[in-house]
Amino acid sequence: MAIDYQQRIPNNVGLGDNRALQRALEHWQPHFLDWWREMGPSASQNLDVYLRTATTVDAEGWAEYGMVKMPEYRWGIFLADPMPDRRIGFGDALGDKVWHQVPGEHRSTLRRLIVTQGDTEPASVEQQRRLGLSCPSLYDLRNLFQINVEEGRHLWAMVYLLHAFFGRDGREEAEELLTRHSGDPDRPRILGTFNEPIEDWLSFFMFTYFTDRDGRYQLKSLAESGFDPLSRTCRFMLTEEAYHMFVGRTGITRVVKRTLEVMKALGSDDPGDLRRAGVIDLPTLQRYINFWFSSSLDLFGAENSSNAATYFATGIKGRPDEARFEEHVALGQHLRIGVPDRRGGVASEEVPMRNAMNEVTRGAYIKDCDIGVQRWNRLIAEAGYEFRLALPSPRFRRAVGVWAGVHTDPRGNPISEEASNARRDDWLPSEADRTFVKSLMHRVTEPGKMAAWLAPPEGGINNLPATYEYVRLN
Numbered sequence: 300m301a302i303d304y305q306q307r308i309p310n311n312v313g314l315g316d317n318r319a320l321q322r323a324l325e326h327w328q329p330h331f332l333d334w335w336r337e338m339g340p341s342a343s344q345n346l347d348v349y350l351r352t353a354t355t356v357d358a359e360g361w362a363e364y365g366m367v368k369m370p371e372y373r374w375g376i377f378l379a380d381p382m383p384d385r386r387i388g389f390g391d392a393l394g395d396k397v398w399h400q401v402p403g404e405h406r407s408t409l410r411r412l413i414v415t416q417g418d419t420e421p422a423s424v425e426q427q428r429r430l431g432l433s434c435p436s437l438y439d440l441r442n443l444f445q446i447n448v449e450e451g452r453h454l455w456a457m458v459y460l461l462h463a464f465f466g467r468d469g470r471e472e473a474e475e476l477l478t479r480h481s482g483d484p485d486r487p488r489i490l491g492t493f494n495e496p497i498e499d500w501l502s503f504f505m506f507t508y509f510t511d512r513d514g515r516y517q518l519k520s521l522a523e524s525g526f527d528p529l530s531r532t533c534r535f536m537l538t539e540e541a542y543h544m545f546v547g548r549t550g551i552t553r554v555v556k557r558t559l560e561v562m563k564a565l566g567s568d569d570p571g572d573l574r575r576a577g578v579i580d581l582p583t584l585q586r587y588i589n590f591w592f593s594s595s596l597d598l599f600g601a602e603n604s605s606n607a608a609t610y611f612a613t614g615i616k617g618r619p620d621e622a623r624f625e626e627h628v629a630l631g632q633h634l635r636i637g638v639p640d641r642r643g644g645v646a647s648e649e650v651p652m653r654n655a656m657n658e659v660t661r662g663a664y665i666k667d668c669d670i671g672v673q674r675w676n677r678l679i680a681e682a683g684y685e686f687r688l689a690l691p692s693p694r695f696r697r698a699v700g701v702w703a704g705v706h707t708d709p710r711g712n713p714i715s716e717e718a719s720n721a722r723r724d725d726w727l728p729s730e731a732d733r734t735f736v737k738s739l740m741h742r743v744t745e746p747g748k749m750a751a752w753l754a755p756p757e758g759g760i761n762n763l764p765a766t767y768e769y770v771r772l773n
């Protein structure tokens with residue numbers, strides 16, 4: 300269905316035919332805009348930004364580009380087209396018709412999942428709100444804002460589901476999505492990673508590489524849901540989400556490239572020399588990887604989870620790309636996972652496959668994360684250096700699951716708390732690292748100019764040159 304932009308709320312769900320729902324969402328809309336003005340990107344209300352806006356939900360040519368003031372962005376409700384005669388693809392309900400309404404027995408579970416997903420979307424906008432003040436270029440500033448408006452739209456996507464299918468409690472949850480705030484001591488966001496501050500652009504690239512990728516895997520799992528409106532919503536969100544990870548992948552690549560250039564020019568890989576030359580040394584990059592990767596791993600939940608088993612059994616949440624699995628019932632199978640043996644070592648345990656669904660998803664995510672790391676390592680090797688970046692062990696610095704609270708080194712070997720504290724600044728960004736990285740963050744706003752710690756992008760947006768004035772500061 301085409302997107303109707305004549306409506307106050309652009310949509311392809313026939314909102315005009317449902318007056319009660321339309322009124323409820325039109326009531327929520329000004330609250331959203333107030334939130335955007337207060338908690339959205341700092342000092343950005345009057346900027347003209349070269350943004351893409353969805354025009355159809357087709358995979359091909361789904362967006363148009365143009366200069367927009369962000370508070371006037373047309374946030375709306377877009378669902379992927381329904382698949383004819385879609386059936387549940389996994390679990391005990393395998394082969395059953397999908398649900399077009401919420402089954403009573405799954406109501407609170409589905410609401411919780413939608414609220415938890417919805418909460419992450421505005422959270423990331425709040426985390427990133429001050430980054431525009433230290434942008435390394437107009438190209439990067441535009442990318443930040445593109446991601447921010449789309450996370451705002453993802454909030455709309457979840458709020459639509461809450462309003463349309465969950466009655467009064469759904470409307471209350473939608474209000475609360477605007478009253479919790481990232482890092483707020485009294486009313487924090489639901490998930491840990493979304494309360495971590497993002498105060499520099501290296502953290503932003505790490506977040507878009509690692510944490511937006513977690514989002515991708517969550518959306519893929521929810522796109523399998525037997526609750527068809529959720530599936531269609533998530534399928535379209537995945538189309539938008541791909542760009543967020545592009546920003547993370549190319550952002551870190553550009554940091555690596557620039558650092559290698561300066562390493563060559565100086566003939567040195569000494570972190571002190573590189574810092575004095577104004578670029579981010581590779582060991583510091585590794586510590587940021589350790590931090591954001593380990594934090595993002597927790598978002599998948601516990602390795603052995605009865606909730607995960609229930610979601611799978613009942614058809615609420617599948618595995619990412621469920622169709623690629625040979626078999627969709629997952630009974631009588633086990634997954635072997637590493638657990639602490641409580642004597643300072645690692646033992647292994649068999650977990651029934653349905654209970655291990657979080658771990659299955661996390662495993663797919665880790666493989667995906669490693670692709671970029673290997674690409675960066677190729678660049679380092681081609682430049683003639685021995686240093687290699689690596690993902691830390693999934694046991695390292697976990698706060699959720701069987702490894703929560705167990706101290707390990709980045710390779711996953713259990714160690715004492717004292718040993719862990721003693722090495723902390725070798726493994727995770729120290730205060731000094733953060734201070735140094737922040738010291739590089741100076742706002743660059745001349746079209747085509749780039750901060751000295753970052754290589755220019757390989758191309759611009761929508762076939763425009765990288766030097767285009769992507770944001771008019773007015």
Ligand SMILES: [Fe+2]
Pocket residue numbers: 420449450453514540
């Ligand atoms: Fe999102």
Ligand SMILES: [Fe+2]
Pocket residue numbers: 446450511514540543
């Ligand atoms: Fe995202």
